[in-house]
Amino acid sequence: MSAYDTIVIGGGPGGYVAAIRAAQLGQKIAVVERDKAGGRCLNYACIPAKTVLHTAEVYAEVAADGAELGIKATGVAIDWKAVQARREKVSTTLEGGVTMLWKKNKIDFLAGEASLAGAGKVKVAGSGKPETHEAKAIILATGSVPMPIPGIEFSERVIDTWGAWSLPKLPKALVVAGAGASGSEIASAYARMGVKVTLVEMLGQLLPAEDPDMARVVERQFKADGIELMLETKVEGVKETKTGVTVKAGDKDVKADHLVIAGGRRPDTDALGLDAAGVKTEENGTVIVDDHQRTSAEGVYAIGDLVRGPALAHKASLEGEIAVETAAGAETHPINLNLVPGATFCHPQVASVGLTEAQAREAGHEVKVGKFKLGGAGASVVYDDRAGLVKIVGDAAYGEILGAHIVGNIACDMISELVDVIALEGGYPELARIIHPHPTMSEAVLDAARAVEGSAIHA
Amino acid sequence: MDVVMPRLSDSMEEGTVLKWLKSVGDEVAVGDELVEIETDKANMVYEAPDPGTLVEIVAEEGATLAIGEVIARVGDAGEVPSSNGDGAGAASEDGGAAPGAAEGGGATPPAATTDGASPGRVKASPIARRIARDRGIDLAALAGSGPGGRVIKSDVERAVAAADAGGGTGGGPAVVSATPGPPPAAAPAAASAAPTPGASEKPETAKGTAEVVELSKLQQTVSRRMAESKATAPHFYLQAEIDMTSCVDGRERLKASAKAAPGRVSGPKVREAGGMPEEAAPVVPTYNDMVVKACALALREFPRANGAYRDGRIELYSRVNVGVAVAAQDALVVPTLFDADLKGLRQISAETRALAARVRSGEITPPELSGGTFTVSNLGMYGVSNFHAVINTPQAGILAVGELKQKPAVVDDEVVPRHLMGVTLACDHRILYGADGAQFLARVRALLEEPLGLAL
Numbered sequence: 073m074s075a076y077d078t079i080v081i082g083g084g085p086g087g088y089v090a091a092i093r094a095a096q097l098g099q100k101i102a103v104v105e106r107d108k109a110g111g112r113c114l115n116y117a118c119i120p121a122k123t124v125l126h127t128a129e130v131y132a133e134v135a136a137d138g139a140e141l142g143i144k145a146t147g148v149a150i151d152w153k154a155v156q157a158r159r160e161k162v163s164t165t166l167e168g169g170v171t172m173l174w175k176k177n178k179i180d181f182l183a184g185e186a187s188l189a190g191a192g193k194v195k196v197a198g199s200g201k202p203e204t205h206e207a208k209a210i211i212l213a214t215g216s217v218p219m220p221i222p223g224i225e226f227s228e229r230v231i232d233t234w235g236a237w238s239l240p241k242l243p244k245a246l247v248v249a250g251a252g253a254s255g256s257e258i259a260s261a262y263a264r265m266g267v268k269v270t271l272v273e274m275l276g277q278l279l280p281a282e283d284p285d286m287a288r289v290v291e292r293q294f295k296a297d298g299i300e301l302m303l304e305t306k307v308e309g310v311k312e313t314k315t316g317v318t319v320k321a322g323d324k325d326v327k328a329d330h331l332v333i334a335g336g337r338r339p340d341t342d343a344l345g346l347d348a349a350g351v352k353t354e355e356n357g358t359v360i361v362d363d364h365q366r367t368s369a370e371g372v373y374a375i376g377d378l379v380r381g382p383a384l385a386h387k388a389s390l391e392g393e394i395a396v397e398t399a400a401g402a403e404t405h406p407i408n409l410n411l412v413p414g415a416t417f418c419h420p421q422v423a424s425v426g427l428t429e430a431q432a433r434e435a436g437h438e439v440k441v442g443k444f445k446l447g448g449a450g451a452s453v454v455y456d457d458r459a460g461l462v463k464i465v466g467d468a469a470y471g472e473i474l475g476a477h478i479v480g481n482i483a484c485d486m487i488s489e490l491v492d493v494i495a496l497e498g499g500y501p502e503l504a505r506i507i508h509p510h511p512t513m514s515e516a517v518l519d520a521a522r523a524v525e526g527s528a529i530h531a
Numbered sequence: 532m533d534v535v536m537p538r539l540s541d542s543m544e545e546g547t548v549l550k551w552l553k554s555v556g557d558e559v560a561v562g563d564e565l566v567e568i569e570t571d572k573a574n575m576v577y578e579a580p581d582p583g584t585l586v587e588i589v590a591e592e593g594a595t596l597a598i599g600e601v602i603a604r605v606g607d608a609g610e611v612p613s614s615n616g617d618g619a620g621a622a623s624e625d626g627g628a629a630p631g632a633a634e635g636g637g638a639t640p641p642a643a644t645t646d647g648a649s650p651g652r653v654k655a656s657p658i659a660r661r662i663a664r665d666r667g668i669d670l671a672a673l674a675g676s677g678p679g680g681r682v683i684k685s686d687v688e689r690a691v692a693a694a695d696a697g698g699g700t701g702g703g704p705a706v707v708s709a710t711p712g713p714p715p716a717a718a719p720a721a722a723s724a725a726p727t728p729g730a731s732e733k734p735e736t737a738k739g740t741a742e743v744v745e746l747s748k749l750q751q752t753v754s755r756r757m758a759e760s761k762a763t764a765p766h767f768y769l770q771a772e773i774d775m776t777s778c779v780d781g782r783e784r785l786k787a788s789a790k791a792a793p794g795r796v797s798g799p800k801v802r803e804a805g806g807m808p809e810e811a812a813p814v815v816p817t818y819n820d821m822v823v824k825a826c827a828l829a830l831r832e833f834p835r836a837n838g839a840y841r842d843g844r845i846e847l848y849s850r851v852n853v854g855v856a857v858a859a860q861d862a863l864v865v866p867t868l869f870d871a872d873l874k875g876l877r878q879i880s881a882e883t884r885a886l887a888a889r890v891r892s893g894e895i896t897p898p899e900l901s902g903g904t905f906t907v908s909n910l911g912m913y914g915v916s917n918f919h920a921v922i923n924t925p926q927a928g929i930l931a932v933g934e935l936k937q938k939p940a941v942v943d944d945e946v947v948p949r950h951l952m953g954v955t956l957a958c959d960h961r962i963l964y965g966a967d968g969a970q971f972l973a974r975v976r977a978l979l980e981e982p983l984g985l986a987l
Binding site: 089285397405470471472497498502 | 657658659661662665678683746800
């Protein structure tokens with residue numbers, strides 16, 4: 073039994089950052105993790121996904137575009153074993169990085185399953201005898217787990233997103249249920265590696281959370297990559313065979329090696345013992361917190377996928393910092409959920425922040441939109457990357473940027489600039505006068521800002 | 532070299548160019564009288580801050596501009612444009628209008644010209660700046676809630692809401708500053724110079740013809756400040772009737788002695804204090820002077836009454852500066868008697884008269900109108916027996932003085948005629964509470980009922 077200032081339960085992108093931030097504030101910290109440092113993001117979700125996507129990207133570029141770029145590529149093929157080995161190596165490398173950071177910050181790593189054991193107490197059940205530790209503050213950062221579709225169970229053939237990224241064999245065909253960020257990434261990666269992909273979405277739009285203008289660009293590329301997109305379609309059932317599955321999607325039967333469920337996620341709180349600790353949750357299991365991440369139980373904080381807002385690693389990280397700063401009595405600012413950028417790494421990438429055009433109109437703003445096609449930027453011709461669009465949704469009253477949306481190969485990197493401008497309360501008039509290096513894709517952002525006032529130079 | 536609209540008083544947000552005292556092409560030396568500017572408090576002559584030739588007059592007479600906006604340019608004689616087509620010169624500052632500057636009175640070029648020019652740059656986001664400019668909010672007066680005290684959108688929006696709630700600036704076109712460098716021909720009607728104060732039009736309404744009178748800068752300020760005070764400062768009132776009989780007796784004796792020795796009473800100090808109208812006449816303090824002195828002495832003893840409620844905190848001042856409300860033409864002006872607790876009655880009297888004269892002649896300057904820590908307002912000369920005054924925020928209180936009149940009073944079980952005067956102390960309850968206010972008022976009363984203390 074040890075006494076800490078703060079115990080962080082969960083070592084994912086929310087928890088590991090929270091722990092380091094708390095250590096910076098001079099606290100004695102422990103992180104409880106039942107699996108690996110870095111949590112799901114690093115070991116089972118974001119990082120493995122981007123690693124495989126990168127292979128698909130390079131492969132498709134060389135295979136399809138090599139001649140154009142002056143590369144004679146013959147016998148280009150996917151070595152799936154090597155892809156998986158690299159995927160694992162990347163995660164292991166980053167996991168080691170997190171462990172090293174914890175050591176450097178003198179953070180104790182308690183391996184095991186944690187539960188709340190009375191005020192200021194955390195029980196850790198590891199390989200040995202369960203131990204109870206004391207802490208002035210407890211940060212819940214246990215993340216989320218995938219939810220199956222009602223009536224369909226996970227199995228060897230019906231897999232979740234992690235299952236999709238860690239397949240032992242490159243499949244011939246996949247059915248992906250859910251065309252949100254995760255589903256679109258899986259569909260895109262496999263389709264570009266030559267797998268026959270059927271993408272099924274209940275709602276009427278690919279990437280339903282994104283601005284329709286962005287989704288349209290992605291949809292065009294998906295079709296070019298041979299993805300069969302079934303919108304407004306439900307996965308009604310699945311029949312497993314020895315070699316694969318037959319998925320009933322709407323009134324069609326689709327045969328594939330696997331059905332990937334890329335639907336919703338739910339907070340992973342089963343082991344924590346929230347009720348007994350007096351931590352209140354919504355009906356769907358979301359832990360209720362205030363704007364400083366405080367739960368209804370004194371000294372207990374919750375962050376990331378456990379609480380309101382999008383289930384995104386970068387959002388969890390900031391909430392982790394806010395939680396420990398609040399607990400330590402340090403200066404902090406609540407998270408602005410409107411400024412959490414969305415990032416989808418399919419090809420082409422989609423990134424966004426703030427309101428869509430429709431949301432802005434609904435909110436009654438004096439909406440002014442600037443759009444600029446990536447093809448207008450010189451760099452896009454250089455990189456042979458002309459599909460794509462930057463869209464800025466502004467409020468004409470004071471030149472405020474209400475939302476920004478980018479679709480393009482490096483959209484997720486490009487969006488940062490717009491998050492910054494919005495967060496610092498610059499407007500599109502300022503952005504339109506900020507110098508962007510040439511030749512880069514970011515020049516498209518500059519022209520999109522100009523376009524709000526109808527003065528894009530390269531349009 | 533740009534000459535910008537200067538900040539000539541604490542509360543000034545914008546100024547109106549009344550009259551150019553130099554013409555384009557004139558040589559100006561530092562300190563030369565350059566332009567007459569109307570501020571929220573007074574008309575001021577602004578002296579040239581840089582030497583050179585007046586190359587260009589950007590702000591026409593009558594134009595109202597925010598602090599920091601360019602009003603003229605001083606440079607080499609060679610820069611003076613030829614008389615042909617110089618009207619366009621004013622617009623050149625903005626260059627090829629930035630995308631953001633294309634529309635809306637509040638739109639500015641990205642590098643807001645106001646910041647660089649004014650000393651002590653305010654940290655504020657571009658959006659906050661645009662809203663502030665549009666709605667006539669002084670960024671320097673806001674406490675920023677962003678990192679490092681940066682003023683952000685929500686801070687300005689709160690200020691706008693407060694102003695709206697207080698019936699204050701309201702963001703009407705009257706307070707929106709003109710666009711930078713207004714080319715007269717292109718300026719839309721709303722953005723042109725503020726309406727001429729006092730100018731009136733007479734539209735027909737169901738109430739007959741309505742004479743619409745535009746407010747002068749000073750009147751705008753008075754109306755805004757008064758409304759803000761009533762809306763934000765919780766006023767409560769303490770009334771008292773002060774027996775001034777001893778003061779009356781004392782003043783009669785002073786009058787008599789002044790008559791006996793004409794021209795001898797006013798000391799040299801009095802003259803220094805500022806141009807008395809009748810220099811030779813001896814100064815006999817008025818009853819109001821006595822009230823001012825009594826308040827000053829009591830303020831010294833009750834620090835809270837000599838403080839201010841500001842941004843959730845209380846400021847207590849080391850100097851006792853009593854403002855004396857003076858009715859000016861169509862306006863109310865409160866010149867300040869600095870260190871009134873340290874000054875003799877005679878000096879208070881002389882200074883007050885001098886200040887009042889300068890108010891009426893329009894020569895009063897902003898420094899003479901600021902720095903007050905308490906206010907005395909007297910309407911007794913109009914036969915008002917008692918009234919409630921509006922606190923000149925952020926001061927803690929104001930004493931309203933009514934008529935001094937002989938009335939029957941009971942003294943030692945007998946009804947006798949006494950000189951009584953009704954006063955009402957208005958207190959801002961956020962700083963001056965009931966018992967404190969009452970004790971302060973009791974002290975003022977004691978000093979006036981036994982006025983020997985005033986002479987000390």
